[in-house]
Structures are given as structure tokens and as C-alpha cells.
Amino acid sequence: MNVIEKTSDTQRAREMRAQHLPAGHPPVKAGRIGVLLVNLGTPDGTDYRSMRRYLEEFLTDKRVIEWPKAIWYPILYGIVLNTRPKKSGKAYEEIWNRELDESPLRTITRGQSDKLAERLGGLGETLVFDWAMRYGNPSIASRIERMQAQGCERILVFPLYPQYSASTTATVNDTVFRALMKMRWQPAVRTVPPYHDEPAYIDAIARSIEAKLGELDFEPEIVLASYHGIPQSYFRNGDPYHCHCQKTTRLVRERLGWPEEKLKVTFQSRFGPEEWLQPYTDKTVEELAKSGVKRIAVINPGFASDCLETLEEIAGEAGEIFHENGGEHFAHIPCLNDSELGMSLLETIVRRELSGWV
Numbered sequence: 001m002n003v004i005e006k007t008s009d010t011q012r013a014r015e016m017r018a019q020h021l022p023a024g025h026p027p028v029k030a031g032r033i034g035v036l037l038v039n040l041g042t043p044d045g046t047d048y049r050s051m052r053r054y055l056e057e058f059l060t061d062k063r064v065i066e067w068p069k070a071i072w073y074p075i076l077y078g079i080v081l082n083t084r085p086k087k088s089g090k091a092y093e094e095i096w097n098r099e100l101d102e103s104p105l106r107t108i109t110r111g112q113s114d115k116l117a118e119r120l121g122g123l124g125e126t127l128v129f130d131w132a133m134r135y136g137n138p139s140i141a142s143r144i145e146r147m148q149a150q151g152c153e154r155i156l157v158f159p160l161y162p163q164y165s166a167s168t169t170a171t172v173n174d175t176v177f178r179a180l181m182k183m184r185w186q187p188a189v190r191t192v193p194p195y196h197d198e199p200a201y202i203d204a205i206a207r208s209i210e211a212k213l214g215e216l217d218f219e220p221e222i223v224l225a226s227y228h229g230i231p232q233s234y235f236r237n238g239d240p241y242h243c244h245c246q247k248t249t250r251l252v253r254e255r256l257g258w259p260e261e262k263l264k265v266t267f268q269s270r271f272g273p274e275e276w277l278q279p280y281t282d283k284t285v286e287e288l289a290k291s292g293v294k295r296i297a298v299i300n301p302g303f304a305s306d307c308l309e310t311l312e313e314i315a316g317e318a319g320e321i322f323h324e325n326g327g328e329h330f331a332h333i334p335c336l337n338d339s340e341l342g343m344s345l346l347e348t349i350v351r352r353e354l355s356g357w358v
């Protein structure tokens with residue numbers, strides 16, 4: 001959490017006195033604006049208990065698994081929560097930030113919030129910057145309450161998902177408004193819209209591809225833009241996520257001046273027996289290698305921060321699949337994270353969304 005004090009303590013004390021609060025009146029803190037970055041989530045540790053707690057919170061979210069409880073809960077509590085925590089815990093072990101004893105998603109999200117605070121220090125208001133996780137800690141409710149206690153009368157909530165999906169963006173917003181339901185004095189809230197076609201985002205993704213390709217000692221024949229999948233049924237029921245992914249990719253391709261076949265959309269991270277958005281990343285990587293393609297790169301434009309799904313599933317597993325099937329050179333292009341490119345993008349969006357407030 002970061003507070004940018006444009007007003008000094010003595011100035012604030014003067015402001016409080018100037019409010020002429022009668023004796024016995026509860027203290028009033030006001031006049032601040034919060035900027036809350038929200039990312040998907042993270043377990044507190046890789047052990048069975050921590051993993052189970054995290055997965056339970058995640059997989060009981062109706063926005064994530066839309067099946068009726070009567071069907072889903074027996075599967076969840078009978079099978080998934082007995083087997084998945086161990087399997088996922090092992091996967092997290094591979095990428096865990098041992099120095100800070102936390103997941104990379106947590107480290108990176110905190111870095112994004114801290115650097116945003118440094119960048120926006122010049123705005124002429126008292127801003128409070130913080131970050132939260134939809135699943136796990138710190139929770140959205142705890143951070144909204146803290147901001148309110150610090151005097152935030154307005155909060156800008158930024159779900160860190162470029163492409164909208166009910167299973168990500170909407171569940172963040174639901175949780176924010178659920179937290180407000182318990183407050184007597186609610187802050188005004190703005191939520192940042194999806195930024196899948198924002199020119200600054202397209203440019204940042206294109207530049208990150210150019211930068212990575214410039215460092216490689218090979219030229220990829222194909223670059224895959226691999227997005228987290230969602231079940232086909234969510235798409236058929238009106239979730240715009242698929243269209244957002246397609247549009248992002250088309251705009252990046254146009255920005256790079258590449259032909260259609262050089263940058264292809266795929267979807268990763270299937271979960272459960274349903275059909276998910278296709279083509280699947282793992283199958284595509286396998287087919288490309290089998291068909292004689294020797295050099296590929298994969299980027300994850302839908303993830304604002306590297307995490308299990310990018311570091312383990314793509315940089316790790318997809319690379320292995322490619323090599324096992326005859327591929328020779330595989331590169332993973334990192335997410336924008338808290339890089340210069342990534343931070344300039346977040347700054348552009350936050351400045352725009354704060355307009356009229358500061």
C-alpha cells in the first residue's frame with residue numbers, strides 16, 4: 001500500500017480543525033482517492049491446506065463454474081478438492097518466489113502497484129495505491145475497507161484483465177460491490193473497463209514481441225498469442241471474451257505488419273470435461289512441431305502478470321511438448337508485468353480513468 005501525501009500532516013490537522021467537529025464527534029477522514037489494482041488470485045503457500053483453501057474459494061465462484069451446485073459440488077468436494085491441491089501445489093513449487101515466499105503473481109502485482117504510486121506522485125491530490133486478489137490474500141474487501149478507513153471517498157478499481165470475461169472482470173466487480181454492501185459510508189466507485197483494443201496496450205504488446213524477437217538467436221516461423229480459455233458454453237451465452245481476444249490479436253498483427261498466419265490465436269488452461277474455446281494451445285504446439293515447424297514463440301497477451309498459467313504451462317509444459325514432437329527452438333515472451341512498457345500502459349489507463357476526479 002502506498003499513500004502519496006501531497007498534503008503534509010500539519011496541513012491535514014488544520015483541515016480537520018477547519019471542519020469544526022463538535023466534541024464527541026467521531027473523527028472524519030476524507031478527501032482521498034484510492035486506486036486498487038485487482039488480480040486473479042494466489043494461494044498463501046504450496047502446501048495441501050493452502051492450495052485447498054485457495055481452490056475452494058476459486059472453484060465455488062458461480063462466475064467461474066456456472067454448473068448448478070447440485071451437480072458441481074459433489075464433484076468439487078468429492079474429487080477435485082481431494083486431488084487438485086496436491087497436483088497444483090507441485091506446479092506452484094516450480095515457479096514459487098522462494099525469497100519472498102509467495103507466488104510470482106503476488107510479487108508482480110505488488111510491484112505494479114508500487115511503481116504506479118511512484119509514477120503518479122505528481123498528480124495534485126492525495127492518492128492511495130493498493131492491490132488485492134480476487135481469490136486468496138489480500139482480499140478485495142479488506143483493501144476496500146482499509147482505503148475507506150484512510151479517507152478514500154472515491155476508489156478506482158482496476159481489474160487487471162485486458163479482455164472482459166464474466167469469469168474474471170465481472171467477478172472482481174461483484175466482489176467490490178459486495179464489500180460496499182456492508183459499509184455505512186460507501187466510497188464512490190469507478191471500475192476500469194476492458195482494454196483489449198486500447199492503442200497503448202496494443203503498442204506495448206507489439207513492442208514486447210519486437211524486443212523479445214530481437215534478443216533471440218532464431219527467427220520464429222509462427223508466434224502464438226495464447227489466451228486463457230473459457231468453456232464454449234460461456235461464449236455461446238454471450239461472453240465477449242472470445243471477440244476481445246480476436247480483436248487484440250488482429251490489432252497487434254496489424255501494428256506489427258505481419259500476415260495472418262504469422263500470429264495465431266490459441267486458448268490454454270482447459271479445466272473439466274466441457275469443450276473450451278479452440279484451437280487449444282497444447283494441441284496446436286504439438287501439431288505445429290509434428291508438421292515440421294521448428295521455431296516458435298508464444299506470448300500471453302491476456303495476462304497482465306506472469307503466473308502459473310504462463311510460467312509453468314507455457315514456458316515450461318508447452319516448450320516441452322514442442323521439443324518432444326520435433327520442434328527445435330521455443331521461446332516464451334514474458335507478460336508486460338512491471339516493466340517500463342507495462343507500467344507506461346497502466347499509467348496511461350489510470351490517468352485516463354481518474355479524469356474528473358483529480
Ligand SMILES: C=CC1=C(C)c2cc3[nH]c(cc4nc(cc5[nH]c(cc1n2)c(C)c5CCC(=O)O)C(CCC(=O)O)=C4C)c(C)c3C=C
Nearest residue numbers: 040041042064088103105165167168228230271307308309
Ligand atoms: C472453469 C474454470 C476456469 C475458468 C472459466 C477460468 C477463466 C480464467 N482464468 C484466468 C486467469 C487465470 N487462471 C488461473 C488459474 C486457474 N484457472 C482455473 C480455472 C478457470 N479459469 C484454475 C482451476 C486455476 C488454478 C490453477 C490450477 O490449479 O491449475 C491463473 C493463475 C493464478 C496464479 O496464481 O498463478 C490466472 C492468471 C482468465 C484470464 C480467465 C478467463 C478469461
Ligand SMILES: [Fe+2]
Nearest residue numbers: 040228269309
Ligand atoms: Fe483460470
Ligand SMILES: [Fe+2]
Nearest residue numbers: 242243244246
Ligand atoms: Fe467472436
